Amino acid sequence: MPPSGFTDHHSGHAPSRLPSLTGMRFVAAFTVFAVHVLLTPIFADRSLQMFPAPGETAMLLWQTGFMGVSFFFILSGFVLTWSVRPGQSTRGFWLRRFFKIYPNHLLTLVAATVLLGGVSQMPLDLTAGVLNALLVHSFFPQMEIWTAFNSVSWSLSNEAFFYLLFPLLWLAVGRIRPERLWRWAGVVVGVIFTVPLVAPLLFADGPWDPLTRSPYLEFWFTSKFPPVRLLEFVFGMILARIVLTGRKVPLNLGAWLLVTAVVFFVAPYLPLTYPQVAAMVVPLGMTIATGARADLAGRRTWLAGRPMVWLGEISFAFYMCHLLVLNYGHMLLGGGSWDTPAALGIVALLFLASLAVAWLMYTLVEKPVMRFVRSRRAARTAEPAAAAEPVAVSSSG
Template identity: 40%
Template sequence: MQTTTQSNPNLRSLTGLRFLAMLPVFLTHAAFEGVFTDEEVSWGFLDAMGTTGYMAVSFFFVLSGFVITWSYRPTDTPRAFWRRRFFRVFPNHVVSYVLALALLSSVGLGVGVLPSVTQLFLVQSWVPDPVFTDTGNSASWSLVVDVAFYAIFPALLTLVHRIGPNRLWYWVGGMVAGVALVPAVALAVLPDTPGMPLGGVSTSQYWLTHFFPLFRLLECVLGMLMARIVLTGTWIRLRVLPASLLVVLAYGLAQQVPFLYRLNAVTVLPVALLTAAVAVADAGGRGTPFDNKVMVWFGELSFAFYLLHNLVLKYGHLLLGHTEEEGELVGRTWGIPGGIALIAAGFAVSLLLAWVLHNGVEKPVMRRWSRRKRTPVTEVIT
């Protein structure tokens, strides 16, 4: 455990970087909507996004492990930690869940009882069936990983703190190797059918690599290890700019390998190095492009934005007009100016709703219930 009870420096740049990472997630989901009448433009948009959204999701898992380890205090208790995490996640999730059901109803769609229940209680990603992960507020699948990570974090932290500082980098290598091994396992042991529309892989292979919480926990633990490396002074002194270039180079390399390896296997280590490099810059008082007030403000809204943006894109698109093709609802399309305007409007509406959710639910709930109220001590005079 950490030997100091003092708080570590605030990681403003990582907060700002959160929203920068949200942009490819938003744009990837926008590309999947196919809002352009010209199919070449729609497919070109999707091709241009590549696997940037997947890399961003990997960053969020690494970031979660890093930040929670960085901020955890020896005086904290598992119960207090779980209380804070519960009130951080579930109120926003429930609001977005109810909104998703309302929007589904508004376009004449429904959700099966079992998938709906699993999504409410954030266990849907454990089920290897797209019906469970692609329904309602489909973005909430990643919260299943977060909840699993939070549940075992106190135990994981104890184990991570038992690793000697001189061995932390070996464990980093082990986590990276584990992440890279997952797609190989999926391709080797799972059937090739039924196939997905993209990627040339089966739905079960994709589920094991992308959704399965147990394997995504490897990225969270990698984030924990990187935090311990920084806190124990065993960081390699890599600066933000070269770390950023490594991410860009790794992403370019990832586009040359089979689809499942593109999701996170090639990019997870550079992403973890960038996370640590940004934290070191913050701790050392060095400015970064991500620590200005605007970026930090956007970053504070990122969790609410993440939960709401796909609802706005998907159901907003359908509410503007749709047809039924082969049993599925397909939203109307526009020319290039109209499609760009629609995506920009989706971003603006998502941001506005995120501000409302953050300030109307997330912050008040955290202030009111995330910490146990201290019982006033009455002095007894004898």
């Protein structure tokens, strides 16, 4: 049975706002946008194309997609742990998470269905559609399932799995003694680094995936399968407790951003499936932890500025809509390839269009839904308080 509510294991309550981390969210979303640009044949330059064979520059930039998604998974565990408050109910937590992610997912799923069936005239797979609607599609290794419709939603399938387990995970992570948190962080990272070694033993002699330069089933297992990606989420949870309990964090945000950049260029040359997740997990996690420490200390970073915070607020909507805008925007513009200067202009145009759609989704869907959820929560909290007040008795008559 899941716990009925959350127990506070923090040493005091943390401020709820982490503006630097909000700004980082958009940087991560943009890296995924950049990868999907390469999957759209906008550039005539062969080195910037992924098909029919990946060019050298494209292969290096391909790493940004892995980095962006890994960042989101670690950040999700970090932020949810950061925001735990004593007494909040498990049911209330699940409802808030559902209303946070599902309306945008449903909207883009419907849009993808209309565009695929109506514009592209492609046959629609009912089974894939149902699994997608239920957010369980990343559990299935078949590419035609986890990439169906709005293919970026595979990561949302992982997030839904994380949210489902979070109350139980909190029972364990919340009880780790502060002096042992770094030890447990190391254990989780060690398991993440073991996954690429185990994958070939589980999936021997599978078909080769030229994009990831690894057997396809190993690629799916290490980069899509929710129980495996749960490790990054748990790493983020432990890092949040490290910061909340005042444990020492080595280096600062600037240093870890530099380390992240260095590892990014080294990762594609690592063996097996290490480039997909394991290589980047420590620098990304430490970037998040040091960003939170900077916010706690009141140090202003460029990531915490108003423009980046606004972009971070619409980053989920941007992530959910950008691939549809890229694919069908490219089709609307003729579906061709352009020389690099013109292609960059097309990319900028599609980026701005994605931002505009994301802003509309955030303003008209995401924000009103969350405002409604908060108002309902406040009303339920106020009812018991009102019932507990003494009844006023008139002295007249």
